[in-house]
Amino acid sequence: IPAPLNGVVAILRNNDMLTWPEKIRFGIGLIPAMLQGQEYVEKMDRYTFSEWLKKQNVPPRVEKEVFIAMSKALNFIGPEEISSTVILTALNRFLQEKNGSKMAFLDGSPTERLCQPLVDYITKGGGEVQLNTPIKEFLLNDDGQVSGFLIRGLNGAEDRVITADAYVSAMPVDPLKTMLPKPWQQMEYFQKLNGLEGVPVINLHLWFDRKLTDIDHLLFSRSPLLSVYADMSNTCREYANPDRSMLELVLAPAKDWINKSDQEIIAATMAELEKLFPHHFKGNSPAKLLKSHVVKTPRSVYKATSGRQDCRPSQVTPIANFFLTGDYTMQRYLASMEGAVLSGKLTAQAITKASSANASTHLESHANLQPTTPKPAKNAATV
Known part of the structure; x- marks a missing residue:
């Protein structure tokens, strides 16, 4: 069944989570978004999703049964914090795009199946990927444009400078804010970044002595602690195992857990798993945890609370040869890996446009810098 009929049929047929009166009330609440489209969705950024549900007279149980899980899956925070624009955008994608709700997994380690192919593609095209190359400072010309990236020397090596025709920051927004040159900090474009910050998240990898689930998805x-999870022995070819489960889970919201020990985090997670899989963790022969690994990310994707849309920058900055890319920049997939990838494409398009023979950009900063016209770019340095 094509979208959006497939989603509508699925919702109507599922009577385990919501009653018919709840479905009808929620459906009526969605009418403005359906009729007015993305323009309405963007305006709703002023409300948290909890506030939007109350505004639309949607029963509280709808939030509890459906949108706590959805909020945490989308941005690792609850509906009482997340911008209604985020969830309404996701619902719009699910309803309007044929594959909007389709899930997919890498068939192996991200290092081998995602990062290495990217490196191979770049080097095949004549580019270079330099690891262990921490940036120390954005160096500026007198006109405020970037003259180079100052690279910090490691293990006693001297600092060095990388120069290019175009410069890109692919850093998360939090470290970027600490590195902005003083002349840039006075510009409204960069000042808006102060309204953005990364959200903490914790990932857990747990190996068990038996199969916990056969679900390949x-x-x-709806756990207050866990967000989304998958049995990688079913979903990922590299971890395939018909007899033992390897769970990857997201603990969210993580702000109260990010500074706790791995042992505390694992113990709390196991307590939640006992509720999700009681028949495997209770009785005379409970499932045993064979191995575990905890990954903490104090600042991940930007925290998409209400009012953040106005803080998100375009990929083009007031600095003619400096561009931004990342999930926090303005693109339709919001705070996600897909959003980060899309922002990279938009940045590449912006560099191409700015460097074309017929294109000229006249951008004047709030620091009274002189308008500049970029020269055609032959290479770009991305940090």
Whole structure:
């Protein structure tokens, strides 16, 4: 069944989570978004999703049964914090795009199946990927444009400078804010970044002595601690195992857990798993945890609370040869890996446009810098 009929049929047929009166009330609440489209969705950024549900007279149980899990899956925070624009955009994608709700997994380690192919593609095209190359400072010309990236020397090596025709920051927004040159900090474009910050998240990898589930899909949890999880022995070829499960889970919201020990985090997660899989963790022969790994990310994707849309910058900055890319920049997939990838494409298009023979950009900063016209770019340095 094509979209949006497939989603509508699925919702109407599922009577385990919501009653018919709840479905009808929620459907009526969605009418403005359906009729007015993305323009309405963007305006709703002023409300959290909890506030939007109350505004639309949607029963509180709808939030509890459906949108706690969805909020945490989308931005690792609850509906009482997340911008209604985020969830309404996701619902719009699910309804309007044929594959909007389709899930997919890498068939192996991200290092081998995602990062290495990217490196191979770049080097095949004549580019270079330099690891262990921390940036120390954005160096500027007198006109405020970037003259180079100052690279910090490691293990006693001297600092060095990388120069290029175009410069890109692919850093998360938090470290970028600490590195902005003083002349840039006075510009409204960069000042808006102060309204953005990364959200903490914790990932867990747990190996068990038996199979916990045969479901080959991403699973959403209404647990107050866990967000989404998957049994990688079913979803990922590299971890395939017919007899033992390897769970990857997201702990969210993580702000109260990010500074706790791995042992505390694992213990709390196991307590939640006992509720999700009681028949495997209770009785005379409970499932045993064979191995575990905890990955903490104090600042991940930007925290998409209400009012953040106005803080998100375009990929083109007031600096003619300096561009931004990342999930926090303005693109339709918001705070996600897909959003980060899309922002990279938009940045590449912006560089191409700015460097074309017929294109000229006249951008004047709030620091009274002189308008500049970029020369055609032959290479770009991305940090």
